[in-house]
Structure formats: C-alpha cells, structure tokens
Amino acid sequence: MEFTILFLAVAVVMGAAWWGTRTLALALFAATLLASIATYLHHASDVLKLSF
Amino acid sequence: MTRSLAITLNALGLYAIALVLLVAFGAQLVLHELPCPLCLLQRIQFAMLAVGPLLNVRFGPRPSHYAVSLLTAAAGAAFAARQILLHVMLGDPGYGSALLGYHYYTWAFIGFAVAVVALAAMLLFDAQFKADDKAEPVGGFVRAAVWLVLALTALNVISTLLECGFGACPDNPLTYELLKRAG
Numbered sequence: 094m095e096f097t098i099l100f101l102a103v104a105v106v107m108g109a110a111w112w113g114t115r116t117l118a119l120a121l122f123a124a125t126l127l128a129s130i131a132t133y134l135h136h137a138s139d140v141l142k143l144s145f
Numbered sequence: 146m147t148r149s150l151a152i153t154l155n156a157l158g159l160y161a162i163a164l165v166l167l168v169a170f171g172a173q174l175v176l177h178e179l180p181c182p183l184c185l186l187q188r189i190q191f192a193m194l195a196v197g198p199l200l201n202v203r204f205g206p207r208p209s210h211y212a213v214s215l216l217t218a219a220a221g222a223a224f225a226a227r228q229i230l231l232h233v234m235l236g237d238p239g240y241g242s243a244l245l246g247y248h249y250y251t252w253a254f255i256g257f258a259v260a261v262v263a264l265a266a267m268l269l270f271d272a273q274f275k276a277d278d279k280a281e282p283v284g285g286f287v288r289a290a291v292w293l294v295l296a297l298t299a300l301n302v303i304s305t306l307l308e309c310g311f312g313a314c315p316d317n318p319l320t321y322e323l324l325k326r327a328g
Contacts, residue, residue: 094311096185100302103192107295110199122196122213126220129189133224136182 095132102128146270151206152287154267155198159290162195165256166297170304172249178241179308179318183228187253188301190221194260195294202287206273211264218260225254240317 102125110118146154169188172178180188197214201207228250232239239248247255267273308314310322 094309094313096182096189096309096314097302097305099186099189100192100298100305103189103196104295104298104302106193106196107199107291107298110196111203111291111295115200115204118196118200119209119213122193125193126216129186129193130220133183133186133220133227136186137227 099125099129099132146273148206148273148275151267151270151273152202155201155206156287156290158198158263159195159202159287159294162191162198163290163293163297165191166294166301169249170297170300172241172244173304176242179321181240181316181318182314183224183231184240184249185305185314186224187221187228187250190217190224191253191256192294192298192301193217194221195298197264199291199294202283202291205276208268208274211268215261215264218257218264222254222257222261225250225257229254 102121106118106121106125109121166188169180169191173180194214194217196217197210197212200210200213204210228240232248232250241249244252305314307321307323308318310326312322315322
C-alpha cells in the first residue's frame with residue numbers, strides 16, 4: 094500500500110510542478126523524497142550476505 | 146547553451162524517463178514479472194526524476210531544479226545498489242530475468258548513474274540560467290512529454306494498487322493481490 098501512496102504522491106508533485114506554484118512543488122517533492130527514503134529504510138532489513 | 150535549447154533537452158529527458166517507465170511496464174505485462182518492493186522503489190525514483198525537468202520546462206531552468214533530480218538519482222542509485230548487493234554472491238540467480246545480460250536493478254543503477262552525469266553536464270552551462278522575465282511558450286513537443294510522464298505515473302498508481310492491494314506488498318509477488326481477492 095505504501096508504494097501505491099508513493100506513486101500517487103509523485104503524481105501529485107508532478108501536478109503541482111505543472112499547474113501549481115514552484116514553492117508548493119518543491120515542498121511536496123521534499124516530503125515525497127523523505128517518505129521514499131523512510132520506506133527504503135523500513136524495508137532494508139535483510140542481512141547482506143557479502144564476503145569481501 | 147540557450148534557454149530554449151535547455152528546455153528542449155529537458156523535454157528530451159522527460160521522454161527518456163517515459164521510455165524507462167514504458168520498458169518496466171513492458172517487462173511486467175509481457176513477461177508477467179511483477180516488480181518486488183525494492184524494484185517498485187526504484188521505479189518510483191525514476192518517476193521522481195521527472196520533477197526537475199518538469200519544473201525547468203514550466204518555470205525556466207534553475208540550478209535548484211537540477212538539484213531536485215540529482216537528489217532523486219542519488220537515492221535511486223542507492224536503492225539499486227542495495228538490490229545488486231543482495232544478489233551479488235556466487236550462485237545467486239538474481240531477481241527476475243535478465244535483459245541483455247543484466248538484471249533490471251543493474252540497469253536501474255546504470256540509468257541513475259547516467260542521470261547524475263547528464264545532470265552535472267547540464268549544470269555546466271550557465272547561460273541557460275540568465276533570467277529574462279519572459280516566460281517561454283510551451284510547445285506541443287514539451288506538452289506531450291509532460292502528459293506522457295504524468296500518464297505513465299498514473300498507470301503505475303493503478304498497477305501498484307492492483308499488485309499490492311491494501312496491505313503490505315509481498316517480497317516476491319506472483320499475482321495481482323487485488324485481482325486475486327476479487328476473483
């Protein structure tokens with residue numbers, strides 16, 4: 094569900110960039126980028142099996 | 146580089162992003178390979194790459210607009226690198242099928258790296274940032290690029306909702322959760 098919301102948020106940012114104000118678009122972009130990084134950190138729980 | 150050339154190149158960037166999103170959709174629909182959560186995150190970052198060019202064609206080129214795409218490309222490259230490292234061990238078949246010898250997440254990493262270089266190259270040309278207070282009229286070529294990227298992002302909203310449903314997206318999705326529940 095969080096991925097659907099993120100895609101929706103990106104679509105809203107694009108809409109704001111095209112029809113809205115620059116400030117609104119930049120603010121929404123920052124929120125969406127932070128949300129996607131938070132989603133990544135939430136999911137990146139698997140241990141990396143690396144051997145260098 | 147003139148302001149109008151920069152805007153044309155930004156529109157071409159939007160078409161390139163649309164192509165990436167189309168290829169991802171093609172693999173999903175033709176090969177019936179559903180994107181995993183990390184794959185979806187990388188696809189989201191590709192869509193977010195379009196925000197910078199969109200701002201450039203709407204409000205005129207500014208360094209901050211290129212920074213928006215640079216930040217997105219850095220995040221996308223980090224997500225793709227994580228998936229590469231998950232499958233880097235010998236004997237690991239990787240996730241999904243390979244395209245021209247590389248898995249999609251490897252192509253995604255290459256794509257984000259290319260975006261970083263292209264954005265840095267665009268930032269080299271200062272003349273595009275000279276303010277002339279005159280809004281450039283948006284032509285059909287630019288408008289079509291914007292609508293294409295917007296439509297593909299909207300399609301991804303629907304596709305992801307069908308794939309994941311209203312719960313957590315499975316690590317290795319095999320069916321569309323929402324269609325399974327409806328069927």
